[in-house]
Amino acid sequence: xxxxxxxxxxxxxxxxxxxxxxxxxxxxxxxxxxxxxxxxxxxxxxxxxxxxxxxxxxxxxxxxxxxxxxxxxxxxxxxxxxxxxxxxxxxxxxxxxxxxxxxxxxxxxxxxxxxxxxxxxxxxxxxxxxxxxxxxxxxxxxxxxxxxxxxxxxxxxxxxxxxxxxxxxxxxxxxxxxxxxxxxxxxxxxxxxxxxxxxxxxxxxxxxxxxxxxxxxxxxxxxxxxxxxxxxxxxxxxxxxxxxxxxxxxxxxxxxxxxxxxxxxxxxxxxxxxxxxxxxxxxxxxxxxxxxxxxxxxxxxxxxxxxxxxxxxxxxxxxxxxxxxxxxxxxxxxxxxxxxxxxxxxxxxxxxxxxxxxxxxxxxxxxxxxxxxxxxxxxxxxxxxxxxxxxxxxxxxxxxxxxxx
Amino acid sequence: xxxxxxxxxxxxxxxxxxxxxxxxxxxxxxxxxxxxxxxxxxxxxxxxxxxxxxxxxxxxxxxxxxxxxxxxxxxxxxxxxxxxxxxxxxxxxxxxxxxxxxxxxxxxxxxxxxxxxxxxxxxxxxxxxxxxxxxxxxxxxxxxxxxxxxxxxxxxxxxxxxxxxxxxxxxxxxxxxxxxxxxxxxxxxxxxxxxxxxxxxxxxxxxxxxxxxxxxxxxxxxxxxxx
Numbered sequence: 001x002x003x004x005x006x007x008x009x010x011x012x013x014x015x016x017x018x019x020x021x022x023x024x025x026x027x028x029x030x031x032x033x034x035x036x037x038x039x040x041x042x043x044x045x046x047x048x049x050x051x052x053x054x055x056x057x058x059x060x061x062x063x064x065x066x067x068x069x070x071x072x073x074x075x076x077x078x079x080x081x082x083x084x085x086x087x088x089x090x091x092x093x094x095x096x097x098x099x100x101x102x103x104x105x106x107x108x109x110x111x112x113x114x115x116x117x118x119x120x121x122x123x124x125x126x127x128x129x130x131x132x133x134x135x136x137x138x139x140x141x142x143x144x145x146x147x148x149x150x151x152x153x154x155x156x157x158x159x160x161x162x163x164x165x166x167x168x169x170x171x172x173x174x175x176x177x178x179x180x181x182x183x184x185x186x187x188x189x190x191x192x193x194x195x196x197x198x199x200x201x202x203x204x205x206x207x208x209x210x211x212x213x214x215x216x217x218x219x220x221x222x223x224x225x226x227x228x229x230x231x232x233x234x235x236x237x238x239x240x241x242x243x244x245x246x247x248x249x250x251x252x253x254x255x256x257x258x259x260x261x262x263x264x265x266x267x268x269x270x271x272x273x274x275x276x277x278x279x280x281x282x283x284x285x286x287x288x289x290x291x292x293x294x295x296x297x298x299x300x301x302x303x304x305x306x307x308x309x310x311x312x313x314x315x316x317x318x319x320x321x322x323x324x325x326x327x328x329x330x331x332x333x334x335x336x337x338x339x340x341x342x343x344x345x346x347x348x349x350x351x352x353x354x355x356x357x358x359x360x361x362x363x364x365x366x367x368x369x370x371x372x373x374x375x376x377x378x379x380x381x382x383x384x385x386x387x388x389x390x391x392x393x394x395x396x397x398x399x400x401x402x403x404x405x
Numbered sequence: 406x407x408x409x410x411x412x413x414x415x416x417x418x419x420x421x422x423x424x425x426x427x428x429x430x431x432x433x434x435x436x437x438x439x440x441x442x443x444x445x446x447x448x449x450x451x452x453x454x455x456x457x458x459x460x461x462x463x464x465x466x467x468x469x470x471x472x473x474x475x476x477x478x479x480x481x482x483x484x485x486x487x488x489x490x491x492x493x494x495x496x497x498x499x500x501x502x503x504x505x506x507x508x509x510x511x512x513x514x515x516x517x518x519x520x521x522x523x524x525x526x527x528x529x530x531x532x533x534x535x536x537x538x539x540x541x542x543x544x545x546x547x548x549x550x551x552x553x554x555x556x557x558x559x560x561x562x563x564x565x566x567x568x569x570x571x572x573x574x575x576x577x578x579x580x581x582x583x584x585x586x587x588x589x590x591x592x593x594x595x596x597x598x599x600x601x602x603x604x605x606x607x608x609x610x611x612x613x614x615x616x617x618x619x620x621x622x623x624x625x626x627x628x629x630x631x632x
Binding site for chain 2: 001005008009011012293294297298299300301302303304305306307397398399402
C-alpha cells in the first residue's frame with residue numbers, strides 16, 4: 001500500500017520529481033563515467049609504464065636494484081629459468097643490461113646496451129611495436145643494433161649507419177665492437193628513447209663474455225591481476241640470492257602517483273557529492289516540510305511513525321532507484337563508448353610523459369562491477385540524504401504536524 | 406461499564422509558551438460518556454472544546470489527569486500504541502477535512518482499513534456500503550480537489566466510519582459547510598450513530614449540531630459548566 005501511495009505522491013509532484021530525478025541521474029552518470037575514466041587512465045598509465053619495457057615481473061639478484069653492476073648478476077641463468085614452471089607464467093625472457101659508450105661518426109654518447117631475446121620480447125614489451133624506422137631485431141642477428149630514436153639523433157646516426165661501442169664485459173674484460181643500426185624505435189618515453197639500444201642476447205653473450213648470465217629475467221603472467229601472487233610463489237622456489245618483484249614493487253613511484261591521482265580525484269568527486277547530498281537534502285526538507293500537515297493527518301488517523309517512515313522512504317527509494325538505474329545506464333553507455341573509442345587529448349604528450357603516459361589516447365575502463373558499485377554508492381547517497389528530513393518531520397507529534405504552517 | 410465508555414478524570418491542560426504567561430486550557434475536567442452516545446462539547450471559542458477532543462484522541466497530552474476508553478487507560482501510552490488505538494478504535498473528522506490529496510475518495514475511505522490489513526474485497530465492499538449511506542458513491546473515483554466542500558467532508562466522515570471504530574471524534578465538522586450541507590452531514594452522522602452504534606463526540610458551537618446531539622456538555626474557560 002505504501003509503495004503505491006508513494007508512487008502516487010511521486011507522480012503527483014511532477015516538478016519535484018523532475019528536479020530530483022535530473023539531479024540524481026546526472027550525478028550517477030557523472031560518477032560512473034568519472035570512475036571509468038579514472039580507472040581507464042590508470043590502466044593506460046600502467047600499461048605504458050609496465051608494458052613498454054619493465055614488464056609485470058622482474059627476477060634479479062637481491063643486490064642489483066640497490067647497486068646495479070657486474071657483481072650482482074644472475075649467474076647460471078639457465079638453471080633459474082628451469083625453476084620457472086608455475087602454470088601462471090606465460091613467458092619468461094632473459095635480459096642483460098649494461099652501460100657503454102657509443103661512438104658515431106661525429107659524436108660519442110653514453111647509453112644502455114642490452115641483450116634481449118627478440119622473439120620473446122614481442123610478447124613481453126612494446127619494443128617491437130615501437131618501431132619507427134628500419135626493422136626490429138631477429139633471433140639470428142649478430143651485430144645489428146635496435147636503437148632508441150632519440151639516442152640515434154644524439155649520435156647523429158640513421159638506419160644503416162655504423163656505430164661502435166666500448167664497454168666492460170661480464171668478466172670485467174674490455175669489450176668493443178662495431179654495430180650496424182638496423183632499426184630505430186620510439187616509445188614516447190623520452191629518457192628511455194634517448195638512452196637505450198638493444199642487440200640479440202646471443203650476440204651480447206658472445207661479445208660481453210656473458211654466457212649463462214643475466215641482469216634480469218622478465219616474466220609475463222597469464223593474467224596481469226595475478227602478478228603479485230605469482231611473484232610471491234616464484235620467490236618460494238628461487239634461491240635466496242635472487243628475488244622476484246612485481247610491477248607494484250619495481251614501479252613504486254608510478255603506483256604512488258596513481259594512488260595520489262586517485263585520492264585527488266575522489267576528493268574532487270567527494271566535494272561534488274557533498275554539495276549534491278545537501279542539495280537533495282535541502283530539497284527533500286522543503287518538499288517533506290510542505291507535506292507536514294499530511295503527515296500529521298496520516299498519524300492522526302492511525303498510521304504509526306514507522307508506517308509514515310516507510311511511506312516517505314518508499315518514495316525516496318523509488319526516486320533513487322529510478323535515477324540510479326537511468327544514470328547508471330547513461331554513465332555506463334558513455335564509459336562503454338569511450339572504452340571502444342578512446343578520448344584523444346592532443347598537445348600534452350610532453351606532460352603525459354612525466355607521468356609515464358606515452359600516448360594521447362585515454363580509454364575509459366568499462367567494468368560492470370565498478371558501474372554497479374557506483375550505482376550502489378549513489379543509491380545510498382540519494383536515500384541517505386533524505387533520511388534526516390524524513391526523520392525530523394516524522395518526529396513531530398501529530399497535532400504539531402497538523403498545525404504546522 | 407456501558408455508562409463509562411469514555412472516562413475523563415481530573416484532566417487539566419496548561420499551555421506554557423516560551424515567553425509569556427501560562428494559560429489553563431482545561432481545568433479538572435471529570436466526565437464520563439456512555440457507549441452509543443452522540444455528544445457535543447459546546448462552548449465559546451477558547452473554552453477548551455478542541456483541546457479536550459484532542460486529548461481524548463491522543464493527539465495532545467494532558468498536563469495532568471487521565472483518559473480511559475472502554476476501561477483501558479489511554480493516557481501515558483507511547484506514539485505507536487496511540488497510533489494503533491486510533492487506527493482500531495477512534496475515527497477522526499477534522500474541520501478542514503484533511504483528506505490525503507493524491508488518493509481518490511475511495512482510497513481515502515479505504516486507507517485505515519488497509520492499515521488494519523483487511524482484504525481488498527472487504528475494503529471495497531465496506532467503502533461502497535459507507536459511501537452509499539453518505540450519498541457519495543458517484544464520486545468515489547474523484548480526487549479530493551475535484552470534490553465540493555460538502556462532498557469532501559462526507560468522504561472524511563466515511564473514512565472515519567469505514568473501519569468501524571468504537572468512537573468518532575469530530576472537531577467542528579460543519580464549520581466549513583453551508584447550512585444545507587451541514588444539516589445533511591448531521592443527519593448522516595445521526596444515522597451512523599443509530600445504524601452502526603458508534604459513539605460520537607463533536608466539538609461545536611453550531612446550534613444545529615447542538616440540537617442534533619443526544620447530550621450537550623458545555624465548557625467555559627476550560628471547565629465543565631453544564632452536562
